[in-house]
Amino acid sequence: MNHDAKLRQLAARNPLRQNLQHSASRRRFLAGLAAGTAAAALPMGASAQTRTLSLLTWDAYADPRLLDLWRTQTGVDVRYEIHISNPSSVNRLRAGETSVWDFINVNNPWARNVMWPAGLIRDLPRDRFEPLYAQMKPKFAAPYKWAMSEDGNHLLGVVQRYETFDFVVNPNVISPDLAKDEGWDLFNNPDFAGRYGILAYEDWNVMDICMGAGVHPFRVKTDEEVAKFEETANRWIQNAAFITTDFVQLNQGILNGEIDLYFTGGTYTTAAARLEGITDLYAITPNSGPADGKGGINWIELNSAVNNPDFLEAAFDWLEFIATPDAAELVARGNGNLQPVSQMAQPELMSRFSAEELAAIQWDEFDERIANAVEFDIVPDYDRLYDIYSAAMRARG
Amino acid sequence: MTRLVMTLWVGALVTLLYVPIVSVVLASLANTRYMRFPHKDWTTSAYAEAIASHTTWQIHIISLNIALSVSVLAVILGTLGAMAFARYDWRGQGWFRRILVLPIFFPQPVLGLALLLSFTAAGIPPSWKTAVIAHLVWIVPIVTLVVSIRLFGYDVAQEEAASDLGATRWQVFKEVTLPQLAPGIVSGGLFAFLLSWANLPLSAFTSGADTPLPVWLFTRTATNYSPLVPAVSVIGTVVSAGIVLLAIAALALIRRRT
Amino acid sequence: MRSPGFWFAAPVIAFLTLAFALPIGIVAWTSLMPPRTFDLSLPPTIANYTAAITEGYGRPLMWSVIGATFTTLVTMLLAWPTAVILHRHAGRWAIVVAILIALPVFISESVRLFGLSVFLMPRGGILAGSLQAVFGLQIGSIQNSWPGALLGMVYIHFPFMLFPLILGISLIPKDRIEAARDLGANRWQVLCEVELPLAAPGLAIGALLTFVLCLGANAEAAILGGRAVTVITAAIEQRFGYAQDWPAGSALTVMVIAITAAIVLPVLARLDFDRLTKR
Structure with missing residues (x-):
């Protein structure tokens, strides 16, 4: 058994931990204790894992409280x-940084469609990680499609944060109910020409423009549909403020x-502002749209182990660690931005969030938003559509 | 009258240059991510958070390591390069001048990616040291150009006179050429330090997991802005400005002694 | 024996051969691979170059060239009088002002542009908010427009023009100007016949740096310009990024380098500094 996992268990079993977690000196004491135990338990030649665990990560996982909790529990340093x-x-991974990083998190298709086929991430032992999926919302029941390789044989990561990511309106100008009913046609409405912005998460923009053109983003497109996409892309990009x-x-x-509204956006872009008491921002998922009748798109964050040639066992421990309730809570509040996590299925974890926080993430309608959305998938004809999109960008101005 | 006009011109210019900086300082004194000026509450809590954070100091140390190494190496290479660029006429100088400026024609993000691919091919893991090499590729040409300016219109007769008086080559370089070059070298060193200290696109690809200050600031701005970002920027400016002022003071002291 | 010039050049040549030959080689070779591939052992093709010409990259290139030319000219006009004042008239204040001008550059570009955007923001911005609070004035904003991006470019690149220019102006001997005046030359003639030629190395190198850096500039159009136009570096980044098309991005890079060289090198070669400065 590797010593880091053992340490983590030791630390986890420690009855002092729960009560004294917030005491810095005790924490240092525990870290020291853990380090001491490590030295005692592994007398010689066991210093193989001296490398620092390195995360290439979204901001939420860089929260100092999360990293401190990890260091306290395992004694393994992290950057x-x-x-x-x-x-x-x-x-960066393609160009050779697989030798630098141990952990990366991206949205589901990038892991499954790009990183796994290119050999940039490694698969996880299913017996160890599939039980984590039982702690999540039912939609993530293992084997969960988006956590698996395309052939369905390899588990590529641990899903954590997720939400629908569509558009954001100023509810004082456009009522949320109207916006949900209108859906993507809001951006086709000439009244809003010059009154909206675009967040250039460009693969998302491509899917949104499909929705606005009345085309299912995740189906193979006919030439006629591509023509509709092109017309919409040119218009939307020209008309953006x-x-x-x-x-x-x-x-x-x-x-x-x-501006009065923008795409692409959602809880990820609005929660911190809403928590500050700003009421001018509201995340919208359309009630309907061209994707099997749905108009929203649901991203799922996949946390994966980088295929580092000098593999660090602690990378797996980290993947297990982030799914524990204490860590998941910190991730959900990462660096002051709020984001729903899959572990919110656990009532105990849910109870830790205040009413203000839940209002900030529009939790009361979260299930409805998820139900009105299709899952972020691979866009067939993406190359062709993206070339049209980027040509429209070049022609702007 | 003209004196007044000149003072006004320089004063106005310096004021304008400081408008964005003052704005950054003002933004750091807010307690909200979504600033509406004038602030309702003024606070220094972002500074308290920045100073307490381990990351703040780590990114400064990495940036300093990179910028100081780059400055020293770029000044040495750039001064030698400038002698070849402008002091002597030699066969191949035309090509030297052309090839030297090529790295700065490169769009930096592509140069960064290409350098990362090269380090991988050479089996060198990316770290702050590879970032030094990457910065040098881009900064040595600039320092060479800046130092060269002082060498155009340089009077070779002085060197010849010194030689005639029995000075060795090294003495001629040290006693005659270097003093003439000094303002260029100081400017070049300053350029090297600040171009490296503030560089984003090359560092983003070549520093591996050693995140330098500009990369941290940029990624934090792009993904989760809070007043912590301007507060760390202000701290970074004070640190770097302090180091440069110290260096200038040290140079002045040396000059007075000799 | 080789001339001393060669020996002085040798370390720089050695360094660039080691550190620059490989990257430029990789980019050049990648540009010949089929679009959207990551394998460097495929048969070479010029498909990326034809696409670069036919797919509407002329516009981004045009904006970049316009931006670079504009910025070079404006910074030159701003920097010349400043450099003259600092070198000739400021006396002991020169070093203080020079340091004051240099200090802002120690803040990374994206943060300074952020500061400028916070200043220019409509309504809650520092300028608009202060005017509203103090005078009750409501004003518009040039944020998110091409002029906004140009303002950012001038702001960021001013020091790249100023410091070379100060070095260039320091090359003008005072007695030359007085001699010209004694011979009855007016201000304009002194400027054109004496000062500009003697300061040419500083002016040319400042202009070279500013022009080239502006051609590659991206952050200004992104942060202050609201992507009102797409500059060429942004177009290249799209190819490397969301398009995952390294060969096309490489081909565009090679073309940008070639075009920059075609504009800059002839100018550089034609300027015979020695003749200008020594007559």
Whole structure:
């Protein structure tokens, strides 16, 4: 048995831990104790795992409280770099950074469609990790399609945060009920030309434009559908007030009255602002749309172990750790941004969130939003559609 | 009259240059992510958070390691390069001038990715040290150009006179050439430090897991902005400015002694 | 024996051969691979170059060239009088002002642009918010427009023009200007006949740096420009990023380098600094 897992269990079993978790000196004491136990339990030649656990991760997992909890529980040091988009991190791994990182989290299709086939991530032992899925919302029951390789044989990660990611309106200008009914046609409405922004998460934009063009994003497209996509892409990109990769700018744009709505967006882009008491931002998932009658898209974050040639067993321990209730709670509140996590199926975990927090993530309608959404999938003809989309961007201005 | 105009011009310019900086400082004194100026509450809590965070110091140490290494190496290589670029006429100089500027023609994000691929091919794991090499590829040409300016219109007769008086080559370089180059070298060193300290696109691809300050600031701004970001920026500026002022003071002291 | 020039060049040449030859080789070779592949052992093709010409990349390139030209000219106009004042008239204040101008550059570009955008933001921005609070004035904003991006480019690149220019102006001997004045030259003639040629190395190198850096600039159009236009670096990043098309991105990179070289190198070669500065 590897010593890190053992340590973690030791620390977890420690009766002192629950009560004294917030005492810094005790924490240091426990860390010292853990380190001491490690030294005693593994006398010689066991220092193979001296490398720091390295995370290429979304910001929520860089929360210092989460990292401190991990260090206390395992004694393994950890470092991180925040990543800004799925493709830029995939590029870094492709270019050779698999030797640097142990852990990466991306949205489901990027893991399944890009990283696994390119050999950038390794599969997880199913007997060890599938039990984690039993602690989650029922929709994630193992084997959960989006956590598996395309052939269904390999478990590629642990799902954690998820939500629908569609568009955001200023509810003082457009009532949420109207927005849900209108759905993507809001952006086709000439009245809103120049009154909306685009968050350039570009693979999402492609799917949204499909929705707006009345085309199922995850079906193979006919030439006629591609033509509809092209017309919509040109119009939507031309009519956007501004386009940015920074969602804070879009939220500011709504607060400043520059725009009334933007796509793509959801709880991820609005929760921190709503928690601050800002009422001008509201995440919308359409009631209906062209994707099997649905208009929303649901992303699922997949946490994976990088295929590092110098594999660190602690990477698996970390994947197990983030699914524990204490860690999942910290992830859900990561660095002050709120995001629903799959473990919210557990009533005990749910009870830790305040009414204000739940209002910030629009929890009362969360199940409805998920029900009105299709799961983030691989877009057939993506290359063709993306080329149309990026050509429309170049032609802007 | 003209004196007044000149003072006004320089004053206005410096003021304008500081507008964004003052804005960053003001943004760091808010307690909200979504600022509406003037703030309702003014607070320094972002600074308290920044100072207490281990990450703040780690990213500064990494950035300092990179920027100081880059400055020293770039000044040495750039000064030698400038002699070849502008002091001497030699066969191959035309090609040297052309090839030297090529790295700065490269869009930086692509150069960063290409360098990462090269390090991988050479079996060098990316870390802050590879970031130093990456920065040098881009900064050595710039320092060479900056130092070269002082060498155009340089009077070779001084060197010849020194040689005639029996000075060795090294003495000529040290006593005659270097003093003439000094302002260029100081400017070049300053350029090297600040270009490295503030670089984002090259570091993002080549520093591996050693996250430097600009990368942290950028990623945090893009994914989860809070007043912590401007607070860390202000701390970073104070640190780097302090180091440069110290360096300038040290240079002045050395000059006074000799 | 080789000339000393060669020996002085040798370390730089050695360094660039080691650290730069491989990256440029990789990019050049990747640009010849079939689109959207990651394998470098496929048969070469020029498909990416034809696509680069036919797929509407002219517009982004045009915006980049316009932005670079505009920024070079404006920074030159701003930096010349500043450099003259600092070098000739500021006396002991020169070093203080120079340090004051250099300090902001120590904040990384994205943060300074963020500061500028916080300042320019409509309504709750620092300018608009202060005017509203103090004078009750409501104003518009140039944020999220191409002029906003240009303002950012001038702001970011001003020091790249100024410092080389100060070095260039320091090359002008004072007695030359006085001699020209004594011979009856007016201000304009002094500027054109004496000052500009003598300061040419500084001016040319400042212009070279500013122009080239602006051609590759991306953050200004992204942060302040609201992507009102797409600049060429943004178009290239799209190929490498969401398109996952490294060969096409590489081909565009090679073309940008070639175009930059075609604009800059002839100018650089034609400027015979020695003749200009020594007459």
